[in-house]
Amino acid sequence: MIGLDHVRAAAKRLRGVARRTPIITSATIDDMTGATVLLKAESFQRTGSFKFRGAYNRISSLPSDTKGVAAFSSGNHAQAVALAARLCGLPAVVVMPTDAPESKVAATSGYGAEVITYDRYTQDREALGRELAGDRGFVLVPPYDDQLVMAGQGTAGLELFDQAGELDVVVAPVSGGGVIAGCATAGTALRRGMRVIGVEPEAGDDTRRSLRAGRRVAIEVPRTIADGLQVSIPGELTFEVNRRLLEDVVTVSDQDLVQTIALLFERLKIVVEPSGAAGLAAVLGGSIDVAGRRVGVILSGGNVSAERFAKLIQGRQVIP
Amino acid sequence: MIGLDHVRAAAKRLRGVARRTPIITSATIDDMTGATVLLKAESFQRTGSFKFRGAYNRISSLPSDTKGVAAFSSGNHAQAVALAARLCGLPAVVVMPTDAPESKVAATSGYGAEVITYDRYTQDREALGRELAGDRGFVLVPPYDDQLVMAGQGTAGLELFDQAGELDVVVAPVSGGGVIAGCATAGTALRRGMRVIGVEPEAGDDTRRSLRAGRRVAIEVPRTIADGLQVSIPGELTFEVNRRLLEDVVTVSDQDLVQTIALLFERLKIVVEPSGAAGLAAVLGGSIDVAGRRVGVILSGGNVSAERFAKLIQGRQVIP
Numbered sequence: 001m002i003g004l005d006h007v008r009a010a011a012k013r014l015r016g017v018a019r020r021t022p023i024i025t026s027a028t029i030d031d032m033t034g035a036t037v038l039l040k041a042e043s044f045q046r047t048g049s050f051k052f053r054g055a056y057n058r059i060s061s062l063p064s065d066t067k068g069v070a071a072f073s074s075g076n077h078a079q080a081v082a083l084a085a086r087l088c089g090l091p092a093v094v095v096m097p098t099d100a101p102e103s104k105v106a107a108t109s110g111y112g113a114e115v116i117t118y119d120r121y122t123q124d125r126e127a128l129g130r131e132l133a134g135d136r137g138f139v140l141v142p143p144y145d146d147q148l149v150m151a152g153q154g155t156a157g158l159e160l161f162d163q164a165g166e167l168d169v170v171v172a173p174v175s176g177g178g179v180i181a182g183c184a185t186a187g188t189a190l191r192r193g194m195r196v197i198g199v200e201p202e203a204g205d206d207t208r209r210s211l212r213a214g215r216r217v218a219i220e221v222p223r224t225i226a227d228g229l230q231v232s233i234p235g236e237l238t239f240e241v242n243r244r245l246l247e248d249v250v251t252v253s254d255q256d257l258v259q260t261i262a263l264l265f266e267r268l269k270i271v272v273e274p275s276g277a278a279g280l281a282a283v284l285g286g287s288i289d290v291a292g293r294r295v296g297v298i299l300s301g302g303n304v305s306a307e308r309f310a311k312l313i314q315g316r317q318v319i320p
Numbered sequence: 321m322i323g324l325d326h327v328r329a330a331a332k333r334l335r336g337v338a339r340r341t342p343i344i345t346s347a348t349i350d351d352m353t354g355a356t357v358l359l360k361a362e363s364f365q366r367t368g369s370f371k372f373r374g375a376y377n378r379i380s381s382l383p384s385d386t387k388g389v390a391a392f393s394s395g396n397h398a399q400a401v402a403l404a405a406r407l408c409g410l411p412a413v414v415v416m417p418t419d420a421p422e423s424k425v426a427a428t429s430g431y432g433a434e435v436i437t438y439d440r441y442t443q444d445r446e447a448l449g450r451e452l453a454g455d456r457g458f459v460l461v462p463p464y465d466d467q468l469v470m471a472g473q474g475t476a477g478l479e480l481f482d483q484a485g486e487l488d489v490v491v492a493p494v495s496g497g498g499v500i501a502g503c504a505t506a507g508t509a510l511r512r513g514m515r516v517i518g519v520e521p522e523a524g525d526d527t528r529r530s531l532r533a534g535r536r537v538a539i540e541v542p543r544t545i546a547d548g549l550q551v552s553i554p555g556e557l558t559f560e561v562n563r564r565l566l567e568d569v570v571t572v573s574d575q576d577l578v579q580t581i582a583l584l585f586e587r588l589k590i591v592v593e594p595s596g597a598a599g600l601a602a603v604l605g606g607s608i609d610v611a612g613r614r615v616g617v618i619l620s621g622g623n624v625s626a627e628r629f630a631k632l633i634q635g636r637q638v639i640p
Contacts, residue, residue: 022342043589099521103586264625266423269363269622271589306582310630 156184
């Protein structure tokens with residue numbers, strides 16, 4: 001288990017390295033929800049998502065004789081590891097699927113990482129990542145199931161609590177469960193009774209099912225436009241935290257996500273990717289009791305190409 | 321002619337009312353241009369554009385026995401007048417074309433203004449606006465050709481100079497010429513030799529032609545996706561300022577605008593409308609000599625619906 005001290009130590013390491021992303025408020029959203037909603041825009045974080053916080057906290061804590069780092073990811077974690085490794089002066093190798101979006105591959109290489117592609121239908125990326133790391137003597141950086149990664153991701157919450165003042169409820173998307181575990185650790189330590197609620201896509205409710213079952217439940221790789229939330233089982237370490245600290249996990253439909261990214265685009269003039277809008281979609285959808293409350297919501301990332309956004313808006317389902 | 325004092329007085333009136341919009345920087349854009357580019361994101365201004373600054377400065381300066389205000393506009397000025405009037409406790413009537421985007425009409429009504437529609441092919445909106453104002457005893461608020469409006473719009477520049485430190489060049493879109501006239505007034509007064517460069521769409525280069533001719537030249541209503549820049553002749557008062565203070569006006573194509581809004585979307589995660597991106601499009605396009613300079617660029621607005629953005633990205637020309 002991690003504690004508030006782990007998150008605070010991460011925040012110290014990230015000072016001057018990660019961006020202190022803005023809190024955005026909107027009278028429109030407050031009117032729609034009857035709550036005071038404070039959006040933590042991690043879409044403006046370096047590499048476009050909160051993942052940078054976890055990756056940098058992990059990589060900057062490695063011993064000085066570390067030869068390099070390895071990761072497997074089709075998305076935001078890949079870019080985060082690539083930049084964090086560069087900042088720490090370490091080589092990085094990232095295993096990405098052959099059909100990963102060109103823009104994400106380009107961004108990852110752009111940060112100086114070596115990209116190795118694999119066929120997601122015939123090859124096991126985890127095995128490939130471990131093998132690569134082993135061959136080169138590199139350290140594998142997990143996307144969520146690691147204390148330093150969780151604590152680093154939780155600094156998004158720590159900052160939110162510092163910027164937004166007292167909050168009654170915190171809402172965040174759940175993939176492997178890292179960012180919400182970190183936020184819940186900080187939030188419940190700072191304020192007894194703070195409600196922490198996770199959001200998953202309808203098709204990918206592995207953490208919700210796991211919480212109800214009291215143990216980690218695996219599902220099929222979910223078919224959803226929320227490409228950052230296509231995980232089929234909660235992390236071991238993250239689930240240990242989340243089963244103790246989360247009030248609930250609710251779900252949103254792909255259509256809710258599209259409506260929410262359109263609202264953020266038109267009213268707030270900001271770009272948020274489908275996964276990143278899950279928290280706000282749930283708040284707007286009414287499945288969380290927020291009336292009269294001060295609600296912090298993590299907008300976890302903004303990595304969506306203009307072309308994909310266009311297709312999503314036009315209702316042409318784009319499932320990666 | 322207006323002076324720095326007018327702009328400073330406007331800034332005082334706008335304090336606590338207009339947003340102090342952020343300056344956004346991007347290593348990617350600096351690499352692409354060889355300059356240090358500081359983007360003033362007026363897309364985050366109240367009502368989604370710098371127009372609010374001018375409208376509020378004008379309306380809040382009206383005598384206390386004013387009965388109400390009138391305006392004609394198909395776009396950003398309409399929303400700006402509607403909100404400014406509401407904040408000043410005055411009724412507003414806005415003349416908008418029957419085919420104005422539904423979202424803009426809804427926003428204008430949403431701020432409490434009465435919207436009267438006209439047929440843009442058979443009716444003269446200016447005459448209609450004047451008639452309405454006359455009938456009701458309301459004051460007509462012009463979109464740019466007015467000292468208080470210009471001075472108010474220029475506060476976007478004044479803030480930029482305060483936030484960004486010394487600048488060598490300032491670049492802004494030119495429609496009627498209000499915001500650039502205000503920025504040029506402040507900028508050249510604050511720093512002798514500051515270069516101020518306007519940007520128009522290729523199809524709507526009335527100010528560029530006028531500067532070359534040394535007098536106001538009228539063109540056909542331009543066919544361009546930059547709906548905020550579809551003006552056919554420079555303002556009288558704005559042109560008097562701009563002919564003295566601008567170094568040049570350059571043009572950008574509709575394709576440049578689309579590429580630029582896509583770049584702002586993907587790299588900076590912000591929404592800027594086509595007109596609002598004209599300044600940056602010119603800087604990226606290389607038609608302004610900026611290498612090694614500190615360049616301030618006004619991103620003038622962010623009012624584009626997600627649906628229209630989608631069509632623009634897909635190369636389906638959308639000319640209002």
